Amino acid sequence: MGGLQRAVVHADLDAFFAAAEVRRRPELRGTPVIVAGRPEGRSVVSSATYEARRFGVHSGMSLGEALARCPNAVVLPVDGAYYRTLADAFRAIIFRLSSVVEVLSIDEACFEVGVQENWMRELWELGQRLRQAVRDELGLTVTVGAGANRTVAKIAADHAKPDGLLVVPQGAEARFLAPLPVEAMPGIGPRTAAELRGYGIRRLGDLASAPISVLRLVFGRRCEEMRERARGIDRQPIRPEPREPKSIGQERTFARDLFAPKELADATAQLAAAVTRRARAEGYQAQTVSVKVRFRDFTTLTRQRRLDTPTADEATVAAVAYALIERLVRDERRPVRLLGVRLSGLRPLAVQLALFDTQTARRLLALHALDRLAARWGERPVHVPPSVLAHSLLRPAEPPRPPWLEG
Numbered sequence: 001m002g003g004l005q006r007a008v009v010h011a012d013l014d015a016f017f018a019a020a021e022v023r024r025r026p027e028l029r030g031t032p033v034i035v036a037g038r039p040e041g042r043s044v045v046s047s048a049t050y051e052a053r054r055f056g057v058h059s060g061m062s063l064g065e066a067l068a069r070c071p072n073a074v075v076l077p078v079d080g081a082y083y084r085t086l087a088d089a090f091r092a093i094i095f096r097l098s099s100v101v102e103v104l105s106i107d108e109a110c111f112e113v114g115v116q117e118n119w120m121r122e123l124w125e126l127g128q129r130l131r132q133a134v135r136d137e138l139g140l141t142v143t144v145g146a147g148a149n150r151t152v153a154k155i156a157a158d159h160a161k162p163d164g165l166l167v168v169p170q171g172a173e174a175r176f177l178a179p180l181p182v183e184a185m186p187g188i189g190p191r192t193a194a195e196l197r198g199y200g201i202r203r204l205g206d207l208a209s210a211p212i213s214v215l216r217l218v219f220g221r222r223c224e225e226m227r228e229r230a231r232g233i234d235r236q237p238i239r240p241e242p243r244e245p246k247s248i249g250q251e252r253t254f255a256r257d258l259f260a261p262k263e264l265a266d267a268t269a270q271l272a273a274a275v276t277r278r279a280r281a282e283g284y285q286a287q288t289v290s291v292k293v294r295f296r297d298f299t300t301l302t303r304q305r306r307l308d309t310p311t312a313d314e315a316t317v318a319a320v321a322y323a324l325i326e327r328l329v330r331d332e333r334r335p336v337r338l339l340g341v342r343l344s345g346l347r348p349l350a351v352q353l354a355l356f357d358t359q360t361a362r363r364l365l366a367l368h369a370l371d372r373l374a375a376r377w378g379e380r381p382v383h384v385p386p387s388v389l390a391h392s393l394l395r396p397a398e399p400p401r402p403p404w405l406e407g
């Protein structure tokens, strides 16, 4: 029995945006689906299901060309807020498996795990657990690669796509890489690959044994590192990011100073709606609610309250904020020229969804669906008198079942 050995796992959601669309439109399962964005006024494929890829569609291609290749594809617009919510839930699952996680993109992360005794069995089981959790909790598929370092784990994941799992045995890194084309190595694009082929270097095995003088012509100062990586040696560490400690706030200066409780409550509710909508769009809930009140004479006071449970629910935030504001106004007995509401102690919304608190989760998902409608049709009116705030704090309204909340 040796000590704990370090392994790296690379997880990459399959055809993420397109799969996310199929997830909420099950009738599209098994059909070619293209998600297209308009980065510069020109529609470009940002994701496509494997059914569309079979026709030669790939991301980055113009939508016109994609439809020429695959005329029957269903084309859907990018819905960033929805994908971010899923991506946060994906990361929350990964954080249950490791605390050393590097997020590489919206749908890709690598992380470090310890292996006790049996490299293949333990990594295989961990990979299966991750894939099962993503399937059960998100309704998506993820491909997982595992190995001795990040290069090997990443290439293993690429190799196993889609919906696959590949564990590279310890000590077999060079043997795994040798037969793969040089383009399999992250950082080697088509141009570099063509240059390498000019020197007779086609496979990673060729790269692993190429003379350094030749590799220097292609890679410059990175020549040693690239040859080492082709040999399955990679010392790049996982760089865990600090979980973002930012806050989300909004303030409003009124055209006419406010004093009546109804006016203050309405203004508070609107600010609470705005900040919670932003928090949900960015995939966060807040542990702390702060308020700022500026009175007619410019005296400015702030108060904050730490919540028992983090929330992204606008009624909860409005109720807490209003209670703080009401007390300040009652004590100061002066009209108010500015109000602000701020959320801090932000954490991923997904953590709460993962707790299977279904009622809260449903309410948040319904709010998220309303956010998407609002983004499309404009703001929805928010007028919530304090009595309703107190009521909704106790008993969240039963929202309509959002279309993408599957059983």
Ligand SMILES: [Mg+2]
Pocket: 012, 013, 014, 015, 016, 107, 108
């Ligand atoms: Mg992916």
